[in-house]
Each structure stands twice: as structure tokens, then as C-alpha cells.
Amino acid sequence: MQAAHDHAAHAHGHDAHAHHPSGIMRWVQTTNHKDIGTLYLIFSLTMFFIGGILAFGIRAELFQPGLQFWRPDFFNELTTMHGLIMVFGAIMPAFVGFANWQIPMMIGAPDMAFARMNNWSFWLLPPAALLLITSFFVPGGAPAAGWTIYAPLSTQMGPGMDLGIFALHIMGASSIMGSINIVTTILNMRAPGMTLMKMPLFVWTWLITAYLLIAVMPVLAGAITMVLTDRHFGTNFFNAAGGGDPVMFQHIFWFFGHPEVYIMILPAFGIVSQVIPAFARKPLFGYASMVYATSSIAILSFIVWAHHMFTTGMPAAGQLFFMFSTMLIAVPTGVKVFNWIATMWKGSMTFETPMLFAVGFILVFSMGGFTGLILAITPVDIQLQDTYYVVAHFHYVLVAGSLFAIFAGTYFWLPKWTGHMYDETLGKWHFWLSLVFFNVTFFPMHFLGLAGMPRRIPDYAMQFADFNMIASIGAFGFGLSQLLFVLGVVKCARGGGVKAPDKPWEGADTLEWTLSSPPPYHSFETPPVVK
Amino acid sequence: MMNQSARYFIPDPSRWPIFGSLALLSMAFGAALWMNEATWGKFLLIFGVCTLFYMMFGWFGSVAHESEGGSYNKQVDASFRGGMSGFIFSEVMFFAAFFGALFYMRVLSVPWLGDIEHKILWPDFIAQWPTAGPGVAERFTPMAAWGVPAINTLILLTSGVTVTIAHWGLLKNNRAQLIIGLALTIALGMTFLFLQAFEYHEAYTALNLKLTTGAYGSTFFMLTGFHGFHVTVGTLMLMVILGRSIAGHFTAEHHFGFEGVAWYWHFVDVVWLLLFILVYWL
């Protein structure tokens, strides 16, 4: 053991020699929350475009009825991988990137609590992405069971499914470590005087999100481990002949899956709750009720999972319970929307790009919330299950919800991060094109779903042709509009545009605006005083 | 040397995480290849596991070095406590998924398979736990609770006491008590693992109880197997702590490394109690 200790000492000495490595090694070995936040955001943007290319493939095939480009099973790979990459590769890492950049600055800390583990949380993601993308090139192709990888489809597919399962395991480990880090940072590293109820709402929403992640990512790991052993080691978890049940997979999956949708929206609520007061030049209306609403949403998320399974079969009492508990979530969500609107009420508002995205978020996300409420009604859901109505619903909450909030947050904090103002005209173009094309893409899907078009099919009946063509045109436009976003971010990061003042937004009042733009390497070397 | 801010320790850039990522990447590709009949996948898997061990050796070595070097103040200590609690909570949820599967099969899916609708498909199936399911013809004997498993329960409960005795030794600066307590705990952990290996051997040879034995076999081996894996990891962790105790690490005031491992050991203990009641006994 003494030898081990010497070895460790030697290894440490080696580390010390490599003090602040430069070039690529700076990014590989970094323990700095801002570097790691940047890595997360770049990774997320890359995956967003890879997932977007898959969506292009889907919408190109659906542009007209009949089979144009892909074999039907490859189409299934496209929809599955589009979902997995966007959920685990684009949206979740983007929010963790925000958490890394913002939480230490907003609570007055020098860095994250576990700076080395923070590095690992990020550097697990590229291997996972590599596993996912490699699965396209193995015999049998990528996972094609939908992003929900329901058994028994997932227990039957080729080696691509194994790669997908391992990728999910690794991304799960990354999320759990990231969340433990975030919880510990928030609970243990706040500046003196920063009581819990003084924390910015973005910090609050991430605290709750991190708890959700620690609670449900291991459950997903368990579920996919059972799939793996059913596939290769002869267990019978999802095989009725052995006393198991494929429906059990759905229960375990959605016990993870429903909280997962809040994992992807609560940080978005947090961002919007920072942006709206800044541009309405009024403090957030109903701060405490926002905190309680977020907590209630998180708690309720554990008891509603079977609303994804109304058509799988369950006792009437179960249907009623899951229907009403799901509808209950509309109450705290309504509180939030009310508070955002009340914050804007009689404010002296200006509409810079972050505010445009935030207001757009409220309008379009609320639509997604309403269709969610409609889908919660069991008899309606039985009609609409697995139709394009569902596709419309969750793209309204995930694109117009999560993604728009990510854009709002990026434009909001980009001046802080880079020290330069983004191009306002470019930002406005990005917003309006995104908003219009988003609705052109997904609004017609409501009609398609109500008319009975099923999701996850490469071909469809003639009567769905017009709306599909409109949706495809919208999707191409939406995808191309995102290049404006890249252009805006790159221009800003390379130092174009006006130099940003420490506080470019008049109404912003959180701690990060007291730092220089860009902020110093270790955010708060000495803790700020919070009154 | 350190980027020691006024109040909090921030480690220097580190090369360990990327080794860990490389390890998991090799393990994932290796396991996937191996499971799909590419024999060389096994070597990639082994390479990954070795890299992971190398990484943990180096990483935890740095942590121990920094800790003994006095870099960690009270606030860092509190962070470690928060982090370890979060980790154990995540482990609880991982086991919850498998206990949930056990509950679902025993209470829901097996009774459904014996109901009137399924009589057409499987007329002879009697829905009774333990079962290998209606489609698995092989006979098996379930694992009895009051033999080796009961002894193992006693062993793990005793080990919970010995690790606490070691903690008391540390608190009153009695290094001998600390070392003996830890050594006893490790010995008990290893005995547990040995008995479990024996039990598995019995299951496969005498009882015809296998991983493939339907619902019962799946839940039995996956739950006890993951628990056994955790006992193995816990024992390794205790060995590291024992080595550090012998090397003179830890003081009565500053010993989170010890406490974290002790927490983990108690967690493994509690999971076993649930296993004993829900898998073996009831």
C-alpha cells in the first residue's frame, strides 16, 4: 500500500507538471466549469445538427406518399436515432452546459464542487455518441425500435441495439455524475447570504432537475440492463413464456420516461424565468410560488407514467388514476405561465432576441401543454395514441419549449460568456424564421394525427399528402434557419460585434452580471456579499 | 501548486477522466462484440477493465494525496458527503428497478398468465411463485432461505457491527481497533462472497436453478448477482481503506474516505436484508 501511495504521489507530480496544458489538452484535461460548459454546448450543437440531418431524412421520405429514399427498416432507424440523439445528445447536454456556465456564477462560487468529476461527466459523452453513431454501420443497422426501445422489439434486434444500450448506460452515468455535482454545488457552495429562497430561479429549477435525474437515470439503466440480459443471457424479464411481461418494460421505461420530459423542460422554465424579468424590467412575479410549482411538478412526475400506456391495457381504476394525476400537473404549470405573464404586465418591455424567444416559448409551449392535457384524457388518448397528434404534441414542448429556451438563454448570456454582443438583426431573423417554420412543420401534424395518420411509418395514405408536404417544407426551412444561429454564435465567439458591458441587460439583477464580460477564469475568487 | 482559492479547493487539470472515458468506450465496444460472437471483443473488454482500474488507482491516489496534504477543508468535506449521498441514492434507485420487476412478476404478470384467458395457450400452468413461467418445461428447486442465505445474513449484519467498531477506534485514536475492525469486516465480506459462490454452484448443479429459469431464475440471479457485485466493490473499497489506515492516513476529525466506504457498506447491508426477505424468504 505504501508503494501505491508513492505511485499516487508520483502520478500527482506528473499532473502538477502539466499545469494548464495548452492546445487540445487544455480541453481534454480541464477542470474549469466554463471550459466544461463550453464543451457541453459545442457537443450539444453538434449533436443537434446530426439529429437534424436524420430529421431531414425523415421529412424527405414523407414529402410525398410512396417509398422514395429509404428502406422501411432504415426509416425506423432514422426516427429512433433522431429521438435518441436529440433527447440524450442535444437537449440534455445543452442544459448541463448552461448549468456549468451559470450555476457557479449565479450563486457566487469559484467553480463546481467536483471539478475533476465534472470533466469526466462531459468526456463520457463523446464515447457514447461514437457508440450510437457506429451502430448505423454494424450488421442489422442502428436501433430501430423507437427511442422508447420497447421490448420485445428491442430484445430481438441486431448488435446495433447493444451499442445503443451501452451508449445509454454511459450517458446515464454522465448524467448522474453531472447531477450529483450540480446538487452538491448548489447546496454547499453558495455565497454567504445566498439563502435557498434567494437563489435565481434557474438555479432552483436545476436543483430539482438534478434530483429527478439521480432518481430516474438508474431506473433506465436497470431497464436496459434487463433488455441486455434478455437478449444475450437467457433471462425472461420481458418474455411471457418465462413468466415475464413485455408490458413490464413499458412500466419501468416510463417511470424513467415521464420524469425525463420534466428533466428536459424544468431548466427551460428556469431560463425563461431569468429572461422575462430582465426585459420586462420588473422582478419575477410570484418567486416563491414558482419554486413550489416546480417542486410539485417534479413530485407529480413520479406518479403519472402510465398515461403513456392507456392502450397497452390496464384496469379502469388505473386509467382514472393516471388520467387525473396527469391533469393535476396542469395546475403548477398554469401557475408558472400565469407568473410569467404577470411579470410582463405593465413592465417596460423591450424585445431583444432573448426576450423574443422567451415570449415565443410561452405562447408555443403553452400549446404543447394544452395538447398534453388533451392527451391525458384516457378516451381521447386511446383514439390518438401513436398518431401524428402525439408527434405534434411533444415537438411543441421539446422544440418550442426546451429548444426555444436554450436559444433564449444562449442569446441572453452570450455577451457575458464571450465579452461581445451578438448580432441583433441576425438573432431576430433567427427567431422569426424559427417560429414560423416551426409552426409550418408541426401545426399540420395535429390535423394529420386527428385524421388518423400513425407515427413511425415511411409511407402513408393519399389523403395525408398535402399536410405532409407542408410539414416537410417547414422542416427544411426550420433546419436551414438554424444555420443563422451558428453564424451568430460564431461571429460573437470570434470577437465580432460591439464589446459587451458587464451588464448589457438593464433589468438583469443576478450575480453573474456583477462580473466582467467575459468573466475571470475562476468566477468568484472571493465570495460576493448577498444582501 | 494548487489553484487554492481563498476558501475552496479546485483541482488542477487532470488526465484521469479521459482514461476513464477510454476505458468505458473499450468496455462497451468489447462487450458488444463479445456478446455478438466476435471473440476478440473479450480482449477489448479486458483492456477496458484494466484501463478503468489504472484510472481509479491514479485518480483515487491523487485524492488521497491531496487529502493527506491538507488541501481539503471543512467545506470540501461537506461536498464529499453530499456527493456520496447522491451516489448511494442513485444505487438505491438502480436496485429499485429490479425489485420493481420482482414485484411486477410475482403480483401481476404470473397471476395473469394463470388466468382463464391463458388456459387456451397454457392449460397446465399453475400460477404460483416460485415459477419458471408457463413455457419453460424444466423442473427446478427454489433456493431455501434458512441455509446458506441465513448464514450470509448473519455475516453481513456482523460486518456492519465490525465496521462501526473500526469507526469508533478511529474516533478515539485507537489505530489497532481501527485496523482490526476493518480487517474483520473484509474477512466477513470475503466469507460472504465465498458462500454466495458456493450457493450459486449448488443452484446450477443440485437445484437446476439457472439464470434462464424463467421469472424466478431471472430475478433471483440478477438481484443477488448485482448485490454480490456491490459486495465485491465494497470489499475492494474496504481493502483500500485498510491499506490507507495502515499507512497512517485519517485522523479522528478528518476521515471522509473511511466514512464514505462505511456508508456504502451499510447500504449493501440493507439491500441484502431486503433481498433475504423478498427473494429468499417470502
Ligand SMILES: [Cu+2]
Ligand atoms: Cu408522460
